Amino acid sequence: MQALVKRTEGPGMSLDAVPVPEIGPTDVLIRIQKTGICGTDYHIYSWDTWARNRVRPPFTVGHEFMGVIEKIGGMVERLRVGDRVSGEGHIGCRHCYFCRTGQGHICRDVQIIGVDRDGCFAEFLSLPAGNVWNLKPEISSDVAAILDPIGNAMHTVTAQNIAGRAVAIIGAGAIGLIAVQIARSAGAMSVIAIEPQEHKRTLALQFGAAAAFDPTSGADWQRQFCALTPTGMGADVVLEMSGSGTGIRNAFELARPGADVALLGIPSKEVQLDLSEGVIFKGLVVRGINGRLMFETWYQSERFLVEKKIDVLPIITHRVHYREYMDAFALLERGEAVKILLEWEN
């Protein structure tokens, strides 16, 4: 089969013919139809510091996908050949304290497809049956391909109470934009986006943000931001989705006393923080967010989509056939795309 493989250390990937993966008695084989390209894939492609420290080529890349079950292992229950499916790409060890207490998303021995083992940028993917998610017919294949980042946004938003609150979202990339919609549907009174790129601010407003600030626009925007919040002292909830040092520092400045701050964006280096004024005197609650809850988050995402409370299609700015994968990475490099689908049907 064809697969996008990280062959060796260093920049780039290659489209190679590789064997169709084996499945064990509790696995399924999925014929991939559509996949999403994540920032993580781009890190691996461009071979940045994170990638150098984390991954061990060779392996097939990719973790956002949907497809159809092609084959099932002998002990698999309740899944059938032909089922439309997506799936959770974090494969917990199933034996540790975290896996046995419903916290598999923070298992220390987790294997992530496309990072620690072969991923979904391929014609076929082997996945444990317990990680498979059956798709309801109301969920289109384009949306199904990006249930993974929808889940990141959902987990981040619902990690704290949102109802009745003013929410700031820092970073309006794919996940941040989905979070704008989810926060509104989850009961936020208002959502304000902070994003340097104009076309993403425009999307944020289109997705229902009450305002969108450019954090590079000089000294006064923070004051204007606070003026839009109920107490005048900042947001009730801040969701940090940029991963930049500035974004994270802004997160603590834009939070009112007693606020909740969720950190999802992953900074590439250490960040210097004024914890006294920024966290302690304010009595903040700060949550580190990792992945998605298995499978509470999946049920939530399904529900928001089936009830049409969110419409994430507009974040898919490009669709590329897998043979043109280099075009996709070039688009990401130029910062022109929000979410790119990589399509695997011939």
Place this chain on the structure above:
Amino acid sequence: MQALVKRTEGPGMSLDAVPVPEIGPTDVLIRIQKTGICGTDYHIYSWDTWARNRVRPPFTVGHEFMGVIEKIGGMVERLRVGDRVSGEGHIGCRHCYFCRTGQGHICRDVQIIGVDRDGCFAEFLSLPAGNVWNLKPEISSDVAAILDPIGNAMHTVTAQNIAGRAVAIIGAGAIGLIAVQIARSAGAMSVIAIEPQEHKRTLALQFGAAAAFDPTSGADWQRQFCALTPTGMGADVVLEMSGSGTGIRNAFELARPGADVALLGIPSKEVQLDLSEGVIFKGLVVRGINGRLMFETWYQSERFLVEKKIDVLPIITHRVHYREYMDAFALLERGEAVKILLEWEN
């Protein structure tokens, strides 16, 4: 009356004759008997950066106290002359969102006695009746004088669920040592102290810590620490009470995935943190802790003391008459004392 006054900007304090404070119709006048010296008082005495930025002399210093009601305002209900009392030194504005929703401890217009208005290092203190706390006879005057820091420890410990968990306490000063006892009585399975000073580690063990590590003792102590925790991956709860940059960085390293971290110690400058590994991938919940809940924390402290679940007397290492206040500050300067009582009875 006699009072310890911060007369002017710069190091030092002076024992001055000042007028007995006035009381309004909703205030009480308290004849001070015993007070505690806090790190904050020492900051004001030594005139460090924090003090320079925060306080505006002249004012009477001190916020930890107990005494007897000498006089009551005309509209005060349920308090009587002669009542033994302590009191909450944070005086909220009573009108803001925080004050009206039970979060007065994070009111932005709070006035702190001994910081923003005249404090308790004096023969008499004027305090709003709503801030007064009546003392049960079971609570000795020595203990009553330090209900304020007991409350800091109580608020920090009870800010997250402690029952059944392994708790690390970083910094075994007065508050950290009280927290060791509270954590044990609040259901911790084990408490481990991290403290560079040997006499404080000894006290921590005496107060029931299962182990006490010197964080300056080289590379291996963190590994030994983790070996003592149930998952082998770190503490279930970390309480940061040192306020040092190293202490705070340790807090995030010693926390297992999914742990709760409470930050009470106030760093004097910005701290550089590895948020990716330290907070986000671990899925930590980090709480900034400010003051004490009014008055949930006071009820809790009373209960732990009345039921003899904690015995804080051993942290009172010195008792000094107010005329010898300079001896007290000298003891603090030399790092010899844990908690010093300043006594006001003649």
Place this chain on the structure above:
Amino acid sequence: MQALVKRTEGPGMSLDAVPVPEIGPTDVLIRIQKTGICGTDYHIYSWDTWARNRVRPPFTVGHEFMGVIEKIGGMVERLRVGDRVSGEGHIGCRHCYFCRTGQGHICRDVQIIGVDRDGCFAEFLSLPAGNVWNLKPEISSDVAAILDPIGNAMHTVTAQNIAGRAVAIIGAGAIGLIAVQIARSAGAMSVIAIEPQEHKRTLALQFGAAAAFDPTSGADWQRQFCALTPTGMGADVVLEMSGSGTGIRNAFELARPGADVALLGIPSKEVQLDLSEGVIFKGLVVRGINGRLMFETWYQSERFLVEKKIDVLPIITHRVHYREYMDAFALLERGEAVKILLEWEN
């Protein structure tokens, strides 16, 4: 001044000339403009069992109101003559454990205006300044008059997490109907009303309910109800607002395993429940809801109204001048009204 007075034990009320109430130094005098008639007022009017056991005539009735400050006590801060206001009718003792820990709504010595002391069905009302709520200009006087029941609905809905969940509301009277709107705006994926009266079911659907069932319509409606819920096993959240025995029994039957059930409606007698199947095996969390949080709920209601997330005007089905108060009670008796405003301006 004119006031609606419960003069003696037994049915009825009388419109009497009574003295304008006195105010103390921390009170304000409010010139009443609009009031709402609550079920409680009707209980007092009709002198049912609850009224016989609870109230002690003579007193002025009424607790839902808005008006303008006419006079302020000498120690009142931040309120001015002419301010448009509503207010919390539960006057806590301010000294008990509950009042001192932000739980004044369950104070055992609470005095409720119009029940335990003179109420707002009068030209003037005396109220402690701490109970006064300033009205933002965006909130119309009609809506301001019913902030009290809006608060009941708000407190009930927000007592548990609503985001992403299927919510059942039992009883679509004034509070139930407001709750339909609040639940939707607070993030419910779907809201289903259970209500025997057809005109109220119609309003529930108009307010955004996905479905409305008549609980007297025979055996099959519960099965149909469950079919509309995500698990097929019942609602994720049930809000009981009917106070009827049947409504309460339905609440537990309509809840899926692990659901949250909030009880606001007050049954007039004991209710027989199958706790084993209905609560224990299901692992439900059941919350008794009393009044409104002071003042978290008021801030929330203000926010939902100012942001136009709810529009409660349609529940005001009648407006009656106070001189025609007997017409209003007759409407309630015939079950024709949802919410009646009693107007006090001449």
Place this chain on the structure above:
Amino acid sequence: MQALVKRTEGPGMSLDAVPVPEIGPTDVLIRIQKTGICGTDYHIYSWDTWARNRVRPPFTVGHEFMGVIEKIGGMVERLRVGDRVSGEGHIGCRHCYFCRTGQGHICRDVQIIGVDRDGCFAEFLSLPAGNVWNLKPEISSDVAAILDPIGNAMHTVTAQNIAGRAVAIIGAGAIGLIAVQIARSAGAMSVIAIEPQEHKRTLALQFGAAAAFDPTSGADWQRQFCALTPTGMGADVVLEMSGSGTGIRNAFELARPGADVALLGIPSKEVQLDLSEGVIFKGLVVRGINGRLMFETWYQSERFLVEKKIDVLPIITHRVHYREYMDAFALLERGEAVKILLEWEN
């Protein structure tokens, strides 16, 4: 092998020779050493209403056990022949919403060993590997045999915050007595037992209860009970473990406003409750408790036992060889035993 079998409908059980159970590739075969007899087993033995409605003979009875792994299925990881084990007797369907979100204890298709499928009162038990719990050497075999009811007590106590609170425990049978110890170790300031049988009250006091009341002792005990609580208005937390109608009614009467009430005891018929005074006006939070969390509760119990925070041996009042099982049921019938171990080694 020998097994205690419920052969037919009607009272009694029989000790029969039955085939050693088969194991599938993901199961293990456990050679049983010690088992505990639960009230459920007695219901099945005596064939009461619950048993008639719930179970379908023939099947092997029993669900509290410990033993040694005799054989493992081909796909079982990390378990070995010879491991000392106990295990969770609730076998979830693994596919429903509850099983996939860490709430397997309320799965609607759960199979309970000894109730819905063959149980542990036998020389061998077949159990899915995922339900097996490895025993630490610090946990004695006697204690290991009753980890199931220890887990019920643990789950009930830890379902709400206990630290600093006054806890009432209604019903001092095996689970209630274990709960007395757990509550104390989990941070309760005081624990008060309510139990009609004198020898159980004596054990409750021996286990650390501050007081033990006989609920059949006339009118005044409730007043005395309240006098022992911090607010004078009742317990902060009530754990109902009797399952009797009177116990449940007492639970709501003994709870102070704002209290938490956990219901574990299973009433055999409907219970009549004054929800207005008992739940709604008080603003209680009531939790139905089912089974144990898989496997958070198991980790907690292990920790309390390893740290010697609880000592449950004294509740084991009798040890009986399986051939004398009829003696054991006779002891239960006469109400003389607290917990009886049934031993399976020859």
